[in-house]
Amino acid sequence: MSLVLIVDDVAAMREQYEYDLKRLGGHETLTASGGAEALQMLEREAVDCVILDLEMPDIDGFEVLKVLAARGNRVPVIVYTGTGNYDRCVRAVKLGAHSFVDKREPIERVVQEVENALEKGRLVKEVASLRRQLGDDPALAGTSRAMTTLKATIERLAAIPSPVLILGESGSGKELVARELHRQSDRARRPYVTVNCAALPENLIESELFGHERGAFTGADRARAGAFEAASGGTLLLDEIGELPAAAQAKLLRVLEDENVTRLGGTRPIRIDTRVIAATHRDLDRDVAAGRFREDLLFRLNVHVVRVPPLRERLSDLPALVESFLVRTCDRFRVRLKRISPAALELLMRYDWSRNNVRELRNTVERMVFACAGDEIGPEDVPVEIRASKPRASAGMPPGAPSVGAPPVAGSLKELKAAAERQIVLAALERNGWHITKTAAELGLADHASLLKVMKRHRLKR
Ligand SMILES: Nc1ncnc2c1ncn2[C@@H]1O[C@H](COP(=O)(O)OP(=O)(O)OP(=O)(O)O)[C@@H](O)[C@H]1O
Numbered sequence: 001m002s003l004v005l006i007v008d009d010v011a012a013m014r015e016q017y018e019y020d021l022k023r024l025g026g027h028e029t030l031t032a033s034g035g036a037e038a039l040q041m042l043e044r045e046a047v048d049c050v051i052l053d054l055e056m057p058d059i060d061g062f063e064v065l066k067v068l069a070a071r072g073n074r075v076p077v078i079v080y081t082g083t084g085n086y087d088r089c090v091r092a093v094k095l096g097a098h099s100f101v102d103k104r105e106p107i108e109r110v111v112q113e114v115e116n117a118l119e120k121g122r123l124v125k126e127v128a129s130l131r132r133q134l135g136d137d138p139a140l141a142g143t144s145r146a147m148t149t150l151k152a153t154i155e156r157l158a159a160i161p162s163p164v165l166i167l168g169e170s171g172s173g174k175e176l177v178a179r180e181l182h183r184q185s186d187r188a189r190r191p192y193v194t195v196n197c198a199a200l201p202e203n204l205i206e207s208e209l210f211g212h213e214r215g216a217f218t219g220a221d222r223a224r225a226g227a228f229e230a231a232s233g234g235t236l237l238l239d240e241i242g243e244l245p246a247a248a249q250a251k252l253l254r255v256l257e258d259e260n261v262t263r264l265g266g267t268r269p270i271r272i273d274t275r276v277i278a279a280t281h282r283d284l285d286r287d288v289a290a291g292r293f294r295e296d297l298l299f300r301l302n303v304h305v306v307r308v309p310p311l312r313e314r315l316s317d318l319p320a321l322v323e324s325f326l327v328r329t330c331d332r333f334r335v336r337l338k339r340i341s342p343a344a345l346e347l348l349m350r351y352d353w354s355r356n357n358v359r360e361l362r363n364t365v366e367r368m369v370f371a372c373a374g375d376e377i378g379p380e381d382v383p384v385e386i387r388a389s390k391p392r393a394s395a396g397m398p399p400g401a402p403s404v405g406a407p408p409v410a411g412s413l414k415e416l417k418a419a420a421e422r423q424i425v426l427a428a429l430e431r432n433g434w435h436i437t438k439t440a441a442e443l444g445l446a447d448h449a450s451l452l453k454v455m456k457r458h459r460l461k462r
Pocket residue numbers: 138139140141142168169170171172173174175176177281321358359362
């Protein structure tokens with residue numbers, strides 16, 4: 001069901017439209033008697049379409065369109081005018097209105113326009129979601145056993161609305177799992193909202209989650225919907241839930257139990273239908289034992305637990321991950337697509353990745369792309385701390401992978417020095433815009449010929 005906001009200063013018009021839209025289109029409606037009220041409502045309600053009178057005494061329709069454009073609010077707006085002046089309608093369309101109707105036209109046409117506008121709104125959201133899927137927001141890569149199990153769990157849990165708790169080390173992909181749960185659910189076209197409980201000061205977190213009424217606290221000069229309301233019908237990710245302050249934990253528990261939310265400073269409970277996903281890298285059982293996290297809240301959140309395995313436990317996914325990061329990095333920085341040599345890959349396979357898991361791998365790939373002058377990333381392009389790390393006991397290529405003649409891993413002092421030298425020279429070149437004389441001077445080399453010799457040794461080409 002869609003929510004349509006009708007804005008008109010004449011009560012009879014509002015009521016007529018409300019009645020007809022419910023009867024003929026089956027839509028939910030909200031009404032506002034002026035521009036200011038409409039703008040306020042649009043800030044807190046998830047409106048799908050607006051019917052807007054152009055002639056109103058306070059803030060008129062044109063002003064409303066301008067403010068919406070400035071806010072980046074892309075809700076489709078149908079304007080109407082009673083004056084029969086089409087120049088005004090054309091002007092409104094130029095300001096971003098979806099279409100216009102005349103007050104004298106039959107209501108069926110208005111309902112049809114609303115349908116068109118809603119369809120457009122749906123398409124805009126779908127395109128945005130597809131772009132995300134293709135662009136910055138990759139699907140979970142990997143086919144290891146751990147990953148296959150994880151994907152099956154996501155598929156199963158996406159279908160139900162209960163809370164999910166995602167656990168996993170830093171950088172292991174918790175956020176990606178949450179998004180995937182939303183994307184595969186029947187809420188996929190509804191909002192997906194994330195609140196990072198660690199990123200907000202204690203006094204703001206409650207208003208962020210639950211919203212506030214005007215005057216609820218100093219500085220609250222307008223009412224604002226919280227994340228629970230914004231995500232109603234969709235999914236809310238409470239990231240870093242382990243960092244939630246005690247008072248907010250108590251409120252969150254109540255919201256989950258009652259399925260409604262009361263804004264700070266408000267008295268009216270607002271019904272919400274928000275699927276809650278919580279994520280943390282912390283051991284919440286230990287936090288409960290230490291009195292830092294409420295046990296009753298944990299029991300509400302951990303109805304279903306998804307554990308994202310650390311990268312070291314699914315190293316057979318590493319080649320596929322490297323491949324996808326190579327494509328994305330080269331594409332993003334518009335450099336020619338590079339490959340990775342088996343020897344360099346072997347070095348990555350022997351590393352532990354426990355510091356930041358997949359995120360660390362992604363950053364490493366980016367560094368290697370820039371360290372490598374040619375088309376193939378070699379062992380010398382692998383960051384020195386990875387080359388220098390102790391080989392893991394069970395390290396090695398995954399079963400079935402081609403065996404390669406890898407160089408010594410931890411590296412001799414000579415090798416490590418060479419790798420460090422290469423990185424130092426490369427960084428200096430980057431800093432000086434690859435100006436040879438300047439870089440040679442910065443590095444204290446005798447002349448530019450000495451630098452060219454070093455660059456040649458390290459296969460660094462201008
Ligand atoms: N299986 C995967 N396939 C592709 N990319 C992945 C995968 N897992 C993680 N990533 C990427 O790794 C990075 C870190 O992932 P994400 O932000 O989901 O981790 P996190 O567990 O939420 O980390 P933190 O605990 O630091 O919040 C992101 O860029 C994400 O796109």
